[in-house]
Amino acid sequence: MDWRGVVADSVRAHGLRSEQRLELLALAGLDREPAPLLARLPLLLAGLAGLLCGLGLIFAIAANWSGLSRTMQFALLQAAIGLGALGIIVRPGLRLPLGVWCLLATGGLLAFFGQTYQTGADTWQLFALWAVLALPLALGLRSDALWMGWALVALTAIALWVTAHVGHRWRAEADDVVVHLIGWLAALGLALALHGRWGRRAGCGVWARRTAASLSAGLVTATALAALFGQDPTLQALMALLALGVAASMLASPKGFDLFNLSAVALGLNVVLVGGLARLLFSAASGGDAMGRFLLLGLAAAGMLAATVSGVLRLARAAGRREGGVA
Template sequence: MDDIRLVLYRWVGRHGLDANQHAQLLREAGLGQEPAGLQQRLIQGLAVLAAALAAFGLLMWLAANWDDLGRFGRFALLQGLVLLLALAAWLLPRLRAALGLALFLVLGGLFAYFGQTYQTGADPWQLFALWAALGLPLGLALRSDVLLAPWVLVLMAAIALWWQAEAPSIRLFNSHLPAQIRGLQLLHWALLAVPLAFLGRPLRRWTGAGIWSWRLALLLAVGQLSVSALLLLFGGDETVLFSLALLLLAGATFGLARPAHIEIFGLSVLALALNVLLLAGLGRWLLEDHRVEPIASFALLTLVGAGLLSLSVKGLLAAARRQRESEQKLGAAA
């Protein structure tokens, strides 16, 4: 819409149109009207926000009256809310996504209270994994990013907590890294790919996932992979695994840069991660054993960082241009 508006402004200036003609031109182009579906989307957004705040408020009210309710009262209240929200989501199709989100949040509160009450000894990641597993059928039934995006957050939290529990020895500047950590690290990265594949384009006809839940999964996966790669580089001297992380990010960048699968948001996230890891690897090599004087090293890192940023921006602009040209060709063909 911004490109069309700029073209119209140039047209007005070129032909010397007055204010009335300018306003008529904007009306004919549809720029002076409310975007189609804005009111409906605004109502849906407010309903989702209200459901999330209501569920959070109920959990906070339960916490505030913790001593007055008793164990049976707490369980009865949480389980009753789960049943009530499930029934309401079934009976009210227009509010199904918002009520499903509230149900998912209350379900998490129920699991948290169960773990706190009975002290099962389970690790935190197991509770998050159970929450994600039991919330998945609800997400598949609703087929909406309103629920699938929070589900991604819970699942990625479970993966991160599992990695923290299974590989606590990876710390910065710790050169003694157990050999079994390598296998766990590969498993960690494989688990990060699961939600990306599940919410990806090939399965969307079955999952009902939208682009934003996939983008959130990509952001969290790239973040976890990048942090673990940095810890391996500076905490365990694992240059092989660090190089593998770079290759994985480069492969994902190549996949999203193909003309049929251009995704600017994903490419931006991957470009940022690649820049950070490349600069970290170069900095480790330069500063290790004082191969280069510190001042010269920092100057070189600054120049390389500026060059990588310039190349990233240039590549993203080229990808955006190819995407726009592809969309224009599809529109002309239609």
Template sequence: MDWRGVVADGVRAYGLSDAQRLELLALGRLDREPALLQMRLPLLLAGLACLLCGLGLIFAIAANWSGLARATQFGLLQAALGLGVLGVIVRPSLCLPLGLWSLLAIGGLLAFFGQTYQTGADTWQLFALWAGLALPLVLGLRSDVLWAGWSLVVMTAIALWVAAHAGHRWRAEADDVVVHLLGWLAALGVALALHGDWGRRAGCGVWARRTAACLAAGLVTATALAALFGREPTVQALLALLALGAAAWALARPDGFDLFNLSAVALGLNVVLVGGLARLLFNGPSGGAPFGRFLLLGLAAAGLLAATVGGVLRLARRPGSREGDDL
């Protein structure tokens, strides 16, 4: 709620003076910036600056740095990583932005090797190596932001591993079911590790856990869509429904309720169910005009989404439910 707007409305309604308005603002501590904002804003701006600098470094590698020699490129990347790690040691108060810079610099250095020397490794191996090399840094700094970035790298490595072992194609054929199940189990293992007691002791916060859970749900949902819209529907679509349903059941329980992750999983369920209906309507032996089928699909999707939102809200308002990942 905009309390400043409430005070302004009250001033106009009751004809209060400027002195009374200022007194009201002071009573509500609205006459100054919030103390939490004053404490965190400089650190957040520094983190954003290091994020942009690290991404700029990676984008520069992607541009091949054609005007510089290989030794110069390698030296600059090594210097960037070394300065970031040294800065973390010398200035612990800036561990968040400098740690994020170091995490991105590791990726840039690996991208340089992969692009320059053509090691023959698949892309997923570079991301896996990136995650492995960055793990001591993330464990040492115990930052939610770094854990969120690390989980993004790990989940990318898992998704690329699945694609590499499915014939380097984003497909979901019947022969690839074991590969997809292993990828799902790996993604679920990462998400559960960050959600468990180990993750909390290691410094994982709410955003790291949410990032891992949402990416895992996204991987399962994407596989189900690929299974539905291939040449022939495959068993991965049914397995994805079962996996997402089990995750929704676990997240809806009062002792493990998580509104954010439950919403993400419920959205995945909606996407898979609507995708299955679309496959049935437009690829099956259904009759009728295409307009009618589109209308039916839209109404079914809207009704399913409304029912899902209503159910999630009822669970959130249920006595005994608590948001375990609340800020």
């Protein structure tokens, strides 16, 4: 239960005096920074520092690409990984920023080899190798921020694999069903692994799980849109509706409720449904006034979004009441 919001609503609704208002605000903690925020702020700043330092290293090498020899570029990137790993061992308190630093430096090193030696590997292979090489780092550090970055890299590899196997362009034709299904299953398996018991034991936190789930929903939604706006709508659109519907029902259940992931999946459902309606209204066989069809599409999209938001909020309130009852 969000007691801070309840107290704030009561203050506004009942018109309490200034003294009563201050007492209630102090009781709810609204007069100071939330304790969880103060506890997590150093970790957030440490992760941001590692991110900025890693990106700064990669950008510095890219900006001076022509002025640095291959040996110097390799030495800088390799030294960055080695020093970061050594720093994690020597200073465990800095494992979060140094872990993020090593993750980015590993990607920079792989990009260096791909750009310099033209190995012929597809982009997805570099991202897949990046995910494999960074997996021991994520397992060792057990950091939610590092797992979130790893999930981003792994799901990018899956998306690029799908693109590479459908002709290096984002399409969804009838012959591509198997490729898309494999990509969806891989993304879903990754998300379930991070959500499951193994993920919790490996140190995956809430944001790593949310990253994996929302990116998986985005992959399914993007494939459905490619199917809807291709030459002929294909089976992928119906498969996407089924997959998103099943995911929404699981996330809406009391046992598996997750507001963030449910919102992401519900948004994907809305996008696919609105895309299907747009395809139906503006197909070649459709007649009538174009502005009228646009108006109908806009009203339908607004109505679906309003109904979705109302349903998600109702489920969130029910989950809050269950938590309050348990507490």
